[in-house]
Amino acid sequence: MKLPIKSLFAALFVGSASVAAAALAPDQEVPDRLDLPTAIGFALQNNFSIREARERIRQQEGVIVEVRGRAIPNVAAQGLYQENTESISQTFPATTNFWQVSVTATQTLFAGGGVRSALKNASLVRESAVLDLQATINAALLDVRTRFYSVLLAQEQIRVQEQNIALLKSQLTDSTNRFTAGTVSSFDKLRSQVSLANGQVPLITARNNLRISVEQLRQSLGFTSHLSHSPSETIPTFVGDLKYVPSQFELQSCLESARANRPELARLAKLREANESQIVVAKSNYYPNLALAGGWEAEKAPFSLGGGSSSSVNGWHIGLQSQWNIFDGASTSGRVAQAKSVLEQSRLTLDEQTLGIDVAVRQAFSSWQEAMELTGATQQTVGQADESLRQAKARYQAGSATHLDVLQAETDLTQARTNLVQANYTYAVAVAQLREATGLPDEDVVH
Numbered sequence: 001m002k003l004p005i006k007s008l009f010a011a012l013f014v015g016s017a018s019v020a021a022a023a024l025a026p027d028q029e030v031p032d033r034l035d036l037p038t039a040i041g042f043a044l045q046n047n048f049s050i051r052e053a054r055e056r057i058r059q060q061e062g063v064i065v066e067v068r069g070r071a072i073p074n075v076a077a078q079g080l081y082q083e084n085t086e087s088i089s090q091t092f093p094a095t096t097n098f099w100q101v102s103v104t105a106t107q108t109l110f111a112g113g114g115v116r117s118a119l120k121n122a123s124l125v126r127e128s129a130v131l132d133l134q135a136t137i138n139a140a141l142l143d144v145r146t147r148f149y150s151v152l153l154a155q156e157q158i159r160v161q162e163q164n165i166a167l168l169k170s171q172l173t174d175s176t177n178r179f180t181a182g183t184v185s186s187f188d189k190l191r192s193q194v195s196l197a198n199g200q201v202p203l204i205t206a207r208n209n210l211r212i213s214v215e216q217l218r219q220s221l222g223f224t225s226h227l228s229h230s231p232s233e234t235i236p237t238f239v240g241d242l243k244y245v246p247s248q249f250e251l252q253s254c255l256e257s258a259r260a261n262r263p264e265l266a267r268l269a270k271l272r273e274a275n276e277s278q279i280v281v282a283k284s285n286y287y288p289n290l291a292l293a294g295g296w297e298a299e300k301a302p303f304s305l306g307g308g309s310s311s312s313v314n315g316w317h318i319g320l321q322s323q324w325n326i327f328d329g330a331s332t333s334g335r336v337a338q339a340k341s342v343l344e345q346s347r348l349t350l351d352e353q354t355l356g357i358d359v360a361v362r363q364a365f366s367s368w369q370e371a372m373e374l375t376g377a378t379q380q381t382v383g384q385a386d387e388s389l390r391q392a393k394a395r396y397q398a399g400s401a402t403h404l405d406v407l408q409a410e411t412d413l414t415q416a417r418t419n420l421v422q423a424n425y426t427y428a429v430a431v432a433q434l435r436e437a438t439g440l441p442d443e444d445v446v447h
Contacts, residue, residue, distance in 0.1 A: 031236060032236055032237060033236060033237045033239050034236040034237070034238055034239065035238075035239040035240055036145065036148050036240055036444060037444045039144055039148050039217070039221060040141055040144055040145070040442060040444050040445065042221050042222075042223070043140060043141060043144045043220060043221050043222060044137070044141075044445075046221060046222035046223065047140045047144070047220065047221065047222040048222050049136050049139070049140050050133070050136055050137055050140050050222075051222070052136075053129075053132055053133040053136040053137075054133060056129045056132065056133075057126065057129045057130055057133060059129075060122065060125055060126040060129045061126060063122045063125070063126070064119070064122045064123060064126055066122075067115075067118045067119050067121075067122045068119060070108060070111075070115045070118070071108065071115050071116070071119060072107075073105050073106065073107045074105070074106050074107075075103065075104070075105045075106075076103070076104050076106075077101075077102070077103045077104075078100075078101070078102050078103075078104070079099075079100065079101045079102075080098075080099060080100040080101075081097070081098070081099040081100075082097065082098045082099070083097050084097075084098075097300070098299075098300055099299060099300045100297070100298070100299035100300070101297070101298045101299070102295055102296070102297040102298075103295045103296050103297075104293060104294070104295035105293070105294055105295055106291050106292070106293045106321070107291060107292045107293075108289065108290075108291045109290045109291055109292055109320075110287075110288075110289060110290040111284055111287075111289045111290075112283065112284030112285065112286065112287030112288075112289065113280050113283075113284050113287075114280070114281045114284025114285070115284075117277040117278070117280035117281045117284070118277075118281050120274075120277045121274045121277040121278050121281065124270050124271070124273050124274035124277065125270070125271070125274050127270050128267045128268075128270035128271050128274065131263040131264075131266045131267035131270065132263070132267050134263035135262075135263040135264050135267065138263070138436050138439075138441070138442070139436070140220070141442040141445065142432055142433065142436040142442070143220045144217070144220045144221060145429075145432045145442065146429050146432065146433075147213065147216050147217040147219075147220045148217060148238070148240070149242065149425055149428050149429055149432075150213040150216065150217070150425075151210065151213045151214055151217055151238050152238065152240050152241065152242050152425070153209075153213075153242060153421060153422070153425040154206060154207075154209040154210035154213045155210060155238065156241075156242060156421040156425075157202075157206040157209065157418065157421060158203065158206045158207055158210060160206075160414060160417040160418050160421060161199070161202050161203035161206050161414070162203065163414070163417070164199050164202075164203075164410070164413075164414040165196070165199050165200070165203060167389075167410045167413070167414075168192065168195050168196040168199045168410065169196060171192050171195070171196075171406060171407065171410065172189070172192040172193060172195075172196050174192075175188045175189045175191075175192040175403065176189055176192075184403065187403075188403040191403060191404070191407065192403070192407070195407050195410075214235060242421060242424040242425050242428055243424065244375050244379070244423075244424050244427060245428075246372075247368075247431050249365060249368060249434060251361075251362070251365050254361050254364075254365055254434065254437070254438045255358060255361055255362075257438040257439055257440065258357050258358070258360075258361045258437060258438045258439050259354065259357070259358075260439070261438065261439025261440065262357055262438075262439040263439070264353055264357065265350070265353060265354060265357065268346065268349055268350040268353055269350060271346050272343065272346040272347055272350055275339065275342050275343040275346045276343055278339045278342065278343070279336065279339040279340060279343060281339070282332065282335040282336040282338070282339040283332070283336055285325060285328070285331075285332040285335070286332055287324070288322055288323065288324030289322065289323055289324075290320060290321070290322045291320070291321045291322070292318075292319075292320060292321075293318070293319055293320070293321050294316070294317060294318035294319070295316070295317060295318075296314065296315070296316050296317075297314065297315065297316075297317065298312060298313070298314035298315075299312065299313060299314075300312045357437070360437050361434075361437045361438060363437075364430070364433045364434040364436075364437040364438075365434060365437075367430045367433065367434075368427075368430040368431060368433075368434045370426075370430075371423070371426045371427040371429075371430035371431075372427060372430075374423040374426060374427070375423045375424060375426075375427045377423075378416070378419045378420045378423045379420070381416040381419065381420065382413070382416045382417055382420050384416070385409070385412045385413040385415075385416035385417075386413055388409050388412060388413070389406070389409040389410055389412070389413050391409075392405050392406045392408075392409035393406055393409075
């Protein structure tokens with residue numbers, strides 16, 4: 001099952017608050033049986049890093065609205081009412097009250113390109129926030145996949161150790177029966193008891209690893225309740241296995257894919273472009289600004305033209321407003337210099353990140369090669385170790401092998417099984433890490 005990721009971005013693009021609230025509402029219900037696609041779907045809605053990245057997009061959308069407000073007409077209303085005594089009145093005849101109401105609309109006509117560039121800057125930063133969300137999703141889902149594999153690994157390790165305990169118990173029973181029959185010494189029985197006691201240690205460790213892995217997965221999922229046994233909650237059954245599924249990668253293709261698909265690089269490119277527009281914003285202070293202003297005003301006049309009592313008047317007005325900072329103490333030059341420096345820093349950051357991603361891809365590719373070789377080396381070992389144990393037991397029954405030979409064969413089989421599940425885990429993680437390094441989406445997510 002593959003999960004569509006488009007719905008996660010849809011609410012951010014259509015501008016509907018109700019759709020956004022429905023699509024992004026956290027869901028804290030975890031099923032009794034939890035497989036990897038379900039875990040990934042849960043994380044897409046509840047992982048805290050992903051939710052924080054969504055909020056950064058919302059924040060930047062607010063910045064765009066704020067900047068856009070400078071490009072459209074602004075309307076302001078103003079009112080004044082004043083009461084005073086006749087003794088301080090400055091009119092004749094004396095008046096004791098005065099009021100004024102005005103409504104003014106202002107439209108910026110020219111601002112040295114600052115408004116247009118500021119809006120472009122905000123839009124580019126918003127696009128970079130969307131790309132940051134994509135990068136956050138990729139990293140979060142890689143973490144979820146790795147944590148889920150860790151749970152499966154712990155389960156497999158418990159199964160291997162339980163099989164080892166079963167072998168050791170069987171060997172102890174056989175040694176006890178032989179000792180009772182007088183065919184072996186007490187040393188064989190004692191040795192079997194010691195081996196069984198020692199075999200409990202890795203089993204206890206494996207069970208603890210499972211508990212820790214479950215808690216780490218809970219953190220990656222963003223599940224705020226416990227996924228552990230409690231009076232009201234039980235741990236879900238984790239469905240899946242660590243089977244070896246061969247994959248093919250080629251280094252040059254991986255490098256090209258990373259440069260083309262990694263959202264981190266696209267995000268830095270957007271920020272670099274945004275910083276270029278910020279230089280224009282800083283330079284706009286070199287130029288005068290011009291705005292069209294008009295409105296309606298009414299007031300109670302303090303006196304009439306005929307010398308009689310005061311009366312109210314009203315009317316319209318329209319005109320141009322302009323301001324030009326001819327000399328601002330080189331403040332604008334300082335802001336321009338800062339903007340140019342920020343632009344250069346963004347270019348260096350992009351180059352540095354490109355190099356870092358190249359190195360990360362090469363490291364991930366090397367780890368994948370190592371994991372593939374380890375998996376190939378352990379594929380046949382379990383069968384060989386199982387046959388070795390069968391032959392050791394047969395020789396022991398015939399009297400041509402010692403009790404220690406059987407115990408060693410059992411230890412070798414357990415080690416082979418442990419190596420196999422560890423190699424399968426390492427390979428699965430290496431494939432996931434290489435896909436993330438090359439900018440490919442999670443295998444259970446459809447873009």
